[in-house]
Amino acid sequence: MSDRYEAQGIEAKWQKKWQASGIDAAVDDDERASYYCLVMFPYPSGNLHMGHVRNYCLGDAVARYKRMNGFNVLHPIGWDAFGLPAENAAIKHQRPPAEWTYANIDQMRVQLKRLGLSYDWSREIATCDPAYYRWEQWLFTRLMEKGLAYQARAEVNWCDPCHTVLANEQVVDGNCWRCDTAVQRKNLKQWFIRITAYAEELLTDLDKLSGWPDKVVGMQRNWIGKSSGAEVSFAMVDSDETLEVFTTRPDTLMGVTYMAVAAGHPLAKKAAENSPELALFLEECSKISTKEADVETMEKKGMATGCYALHPITGDAVPVWVANFVLMGYGTGAVMSVPAHDARDFDFAHKYGLSIKQVIRPLEGEWPIEDAAFTEPGQLINSAQFDALTSAQAKQMITTWLADNGKGGERVQYRLRDWLVSRQRYWGAPIPVIHCQQCGAVPVPDAQLPVLLPTDLQPTGGASPLNECDAFRYVDCPRCGERAERELDTFDTFMESSWYMDRYTSSNHDSGMLDSDAMRRWAPVDQYIGGVEHAVLHLLYARFYHKLMRDAGLFSSAEGGDEPFKNLLTQGMVLKDGTKMSKSKGNTVDPKAIIERFGADTARLFTLFAAPPEKELEWNDAGVEGGHRFLKRVWRLLEKLDVADGEADDAAVKQLRRSIHITVQRVTHAFEHGFAFNVAIAALMELTNNLQDYQPKGASGQAAYREGVELLATMLAPFVPHFACELGELLGMQQMAVMADWPQVDAAALEQHEITLVVQVQGKKRGEIKVAKDIDQQGAMAAAEANAAVQKWLVDMQIVKVILVPGRLLNIVVKPA
RNA sequence: GCCGGGAUGGUGGAACUGGUAGACACAAGGGACUUAAAAUCCCUCGGUAGCAAUACUGUACGGGUUCGACUCCCGUUCCCGGUACCA
Structure with a gap:
């Protein structure tokens, strides 16, 4: 027996043994019950950071525990390998992103192995591998056939000098991160996937996710945002057109005093043709970034269009305004405004001197409508035939009236918007579409898949180099054979990360996207572990994609389940000095240094010991040494x-x-x-x-x-x-x-017949008594009264009440005698 | 702005479903061993008062419910995550 604990030698020795014995492999054909433990795969940035270490140590502990409990465990790993950072690195180092990415993967694989994580490496996936993304292209062509993938216009952040689309992350205070020019909105034709068609199922299936944290389920529910209300159609004065809006408060319809449309609304554009002032305002509106937080926190501004709409019930003309907080591509791009009963409309009306008409009053008392909007339901006033109804009744009556008169009706609306999957970038999976003058947007036929991304192009910081790559760009139309052009946009990287969990069940399957036998054995994931920052987008897209693959016939509900993740653990972030570790702040901790000094086991132990998994973990170098000391103490028990x-x-x-x-x-x-x-x-x-x-x-x-x-x-x-x-x-x-x-x-x-019972007087601890395990109140009381420490608190007191919590405490409530 | 979460000693955290606040560590201070250092071991460690026993007080802040509140309810502050092109 060696008398000192030497981590390095021990760790190398056992890693070799584990590899040789193949104990980490998931066995496809096995009698044991299977268990699928999945950690969120990393973006191959080059170096493992503490967040990764934490995530993978949690997953490894679970996987190993399940193996020790007799399960056949699937515990895979791979690389979310497409994305923006590779292009940035490519520009910086003047090397193609593929080279950088694969070098990083090699480096990080070594680091993961050094941690002794029990992955089944034979199932490793890299999403930038055509053998992977080809199936995502294949599925997309099926979605096109079903009408679940479609093209529409959408706004992007555009930098004119750089001649490129900017990611939200690349917009800093409204300016381009590289050249500092003000960002503009640009309208581009892009590809969407119709996630809204699955909104209802995504919502109702949340009820099946009993193994998810309530907060994540709640966040997804809010994100989908189902609301029922009414659609209202306003006729325009001096035009045959109508203005369609959705409202959750049809009971306030009689209080509409103006309409607000987005700057990008056709009506606003038309009105601006004759008004340079309005045109200038629209121009100003187009300079706000597309981030929701920016849109919601900027100063609310508006301008009258000079147009009027007709109130559907009263027939009164109400002015139509352009407002910078109304978004095109969000509902109909127009809203009805009821300043008396909506806080934002109230502020807007005050700012621009628009009239405020109260139509709801509290069920009891009065409301000073001059001071603030009354946003609660109540009773209708100033509403002609609807007067005296409650809000709930009025919602029904007014909606029915609209339906009967062909001016709208009941409608369910979701906050969820369709998934925009086009990215005007190079380092992503090509969208498998060929644009033909004659045939339009043609899906690439199966025989021509995958559409290979050329891996030797050099990004410049401007437009995607795919635009300059004629060999990629120009092809023959698969339908008519004429010269046509490939789609030059690539997929959102969420596309790859939305189905990898299912692909791991048969990573090497090359005759289809998924193998239904493997799905039956392994899916859904029993335990998914990853950062809480993915609570909405990634986890929602993955749930959606799983359902898309099910409905494409790749597996049945019985084989793969309707939901991809049975249980979810969202881990907190690793912090240093109270903030997220980042290179720019210079507060990173390199796991490598810790492993070299103390060994992988100490690094693992500390990350698991320092904080509960779902909470943020404050890094502390001294704590690491403490973990190491603990192992040495255990060693000496020998x-x-x-x-x-x-x-x-x-x-x-x-x-x-x-x-x-x-x-x-x-x-x-x-x-x-x-x-x-x-x-x-x-x-x-x-x-x-x-x-x-x-x-x-x-x-x-x-x-x-x-x-x-x-x-x-x-x-x-x-x-x-x-x-x-x-x-x-x-x-x-x-x-x-x-x-x-x-x-x-x-x-x-575990059995014991004598226990320690805490004695309280007035809820304060006054002593302890040793009593039989199942003593009754009378017996406990007798023991307490015999206890000197307790006794003095009972002098001259009358006992009012006694509470015994079996096995825990005895509380004596007294009052002066 | 909106949605979600959090706040407990000098520090990270513990406290089962409303029942002993501070488990387990880290840091600090004191001591043992040693020529010395490292390593290891022992003691103290929320605050105030006290030699001590002990008493009072204490879980972000202000209220409330309860025999009893870190835990439940109402309100407030600050911090963190997400906010649809970072992944």
């Missing part, structure tokens, strides 16, 4: 094996065995409920302290001690697998610790 003699102390043995099995219970509980590994590791530390303090005397004392150290090694295996294996070997355990059976709680060891 010194007391088989050395002590003397008489066994029965009470001490009983106490130790109780402590051992309480630990088994606590650690198991952590794995089965909520993954509070920080508490589980604390429990293992406590057991270590108890074992350290224990003097193993006699045969039974030595046996209890050995049991404790062996179970400690076993329970450490999911967290610090190399260390646990080495310890297990030194203990002479039959199997590798990582393959040992997970320990069972010995119920007999």
Whole structure:
């Protein structure tokens, strides 16, 4: 036995053994129950950061625990390899993004392996591999056939000098990040996927996600944002056109005093033709970034168009305004405004001197409508035939009136918008469409898939180099054979990350997108673990995509489920000095340095111990050393094996065995409920302290001690697998610790007949009493009154009430006698 | 702005479903061992008062419910995440 714990040698040794024995492979044909544990795959930025380490240590602990419980575990890894950073790096280093990406993948793979994570590497995926993205192209052509993929115009951030579309991230305070020019909105024809067609299923299936955090389910529900209301059609004065709006408050319809349309609305553009002033305002509106946060926080501005619309019920003419906070491509790009009953409309009306008409009043009392909008439901006033109705009644009556008179009717609206999948960028999967003068947008036929992305082009910071690549750009139309052009946009990278979880079940399947047999065995994912920042977009798109693949016939509900992720754990971020680690702030911690100094097990232990998984983790270098010290302390427990003699102390043995099995219970509980590994590791530390303090005397004392150290090694295996294996070997355990059976709680060891009961007087702790486990209130009361510390609080007091919480405390409520 | 989450000692955190606030660590201080250092071990460690026993006080802030509140309710402040082209 080596008397010092040397991590580097031990870790290399066990990693080799695990690889040789193939214990990490998921077996497709196996009798054992299967379990699919998935961590969010990384973007290959080049270096593993602490957020990755945290994510993968959590996943590895779960995967290893499940293996020790007899499951056939699928625990895969891969690379979300397309995206913007590769293009930025490409510009900086003057090398094609593919080169940078693959070099990073190689580097990060080494780092992951060094951590001793139990991945099935035979299933590794890189999304920039044509063998992967070809299936996404294939599915897209099917969606086109079904009408679920379509082209429409949408606004993008545009930088004129750079001649390129900017990502929101590249817009800094309304300016281009590279040249600092003011960003403009530009309207481009782009591809969408009709996620709104699945809005209802995405919403109702949230009820199936009992294994998801409530907050994520709630965020998705809000994001989908189902609201029922009415569609209202306003006729225009001096024109045959109508202005369509949606409202959730048809009961306030009689209070409409003006209309507001987006700057991009055709009506606004038309009005601007005769008004230079309005044209200037529209120009100004086009300079706001497309970010929601910017749109919502900017100063609300508007200008009259000079046009009027007719109120559908009263026939009154109401002015139509252009407002910078109304968005085109969001509903109909027009809203009806009821300043008396909407806070934003109220402010706007005040600012521009528009009239305010109160049509709802509180059910009780009065409301000072001059001071603020009344936004609650109430009773109708100033509403002609609808007067005296409640808001709820009026919603119905007015909606019915609209339907009866052909001016609208009931409508359900979702906040969710269709998924814009076009990106005007190079480093992404090509959209498999050929634009032909004769035939229009033609999907690339299966036989011509994949549409290979040329990997040798050099981005410049301007438009995508695909525009200049004639060999890629010009092709023959698959339908008519005439010369045509490829679509030059690439897919949003969320496309790749939306189906990888299902692809892992058959990563190497080359005759189809998915293998339904593999889906039946592995899908859906039993446990998904990743950053909370993906709570809405990624997780919503992945749920959607899973359903799209199901409906494309790739698997049935019975085979793959209707939802891709059964259980979800959202981990918090890793912080340093209170903020997110980032290179620009210079507060990064390189996992490599920690691994080199203390070993992978220490890095793993600390990331799991420092904070509960769903919370932010504040990095602390000193804490890492503490983790390392703990491992060294465990190591030294070996010194007391088989050395002590003397008489066994029965009470001490009983106490130790109780402590051992309480630990088994606590650690198991952590794995089965909520993954509070920080508490589980604390429990293992406590057991270590108890074992350290224990003097193993006699045969039974030595046996209890050995049991404790062996179970400690076993329970450490999911967290610090190399260390646990080495310890297990030194203990002479039959199997590798990582393959040992997970320990069972010995119920007999937990039993105790005497307990400590806390005694409170007036809810304040005044003493403790030792009593029988199942003592009744009378007995407990007698013991309490006999206790000196308690007694003095009862002097001259009359006992009003006594509360016994069995096994916990006794509270005595008194009042002066 | 909107949606979601959070706030407990010097620090990270613990406290099961409303029942002993501060488990387990880190840091700090004191001590043992050592020629010395490292390593290791022991002690102290929310605040105030006290030699101590102990008492009072304390879970962001202001109210409330309860025999009893870190936990539930109402209101406020600050911090973090998302906000549809970062992934």
